[in-house]
Amino acid sequence: MRVIYYVIFDLQKYLGEQILRIFKLTEINYRETSDTWLEAINLPLTLWEGEFENFNGIWLRWCDENDNLLLTGDESVQKAILKQKSRKRITRIKRKIASTKYKS
Structure with a gap:
């Protein structure tokens, strides 16, 4: 496996001077490329500035073909928690509205 x-x-x-350098294997050696799209795995890399594990800085991140960041494990968990809280809140609001309608 190569x-x-x-x-x-x-x-x-x-x-x-470059923060990010990518080399791609040719038939006999590696050649530097400016392309951040890693064709063999069908994903691009990007530099992202933000907070990761309580540290602010510039990070190397995976993204999709539209340059949307792929979520880290923690980001996925936080998104799921927020989604669940939103669903519960919407359910409570719907129940409150329904009970108000029947009281009128």
């Missing part, structure tokens, strides 16, 4: 992509995320710029 490693098709070699990605360097060099936030401190130890290796040069």
Whole structure:
């Protein structure tokens, strides 16, 4: 099994001015590419600025073909919790509205 992509995320710029460098395997060696779309896995990489695990900074993230970030595990859990809370709230509001209608 061969490693098709070699990605360097060099936030401190130890290796040069670029934060992100991507190399793709050709028949005999790796060649640097500016394309962040990793064709073999059908996903692009992107640089994202924000908070991750209580640290603000620039992070390397996966995204979809429309440049929407793919959620981390924690983000997925938080989204599910918010969705569940919203559903419960909507259910309570609907019950309250229904009980108000019948009282009138």
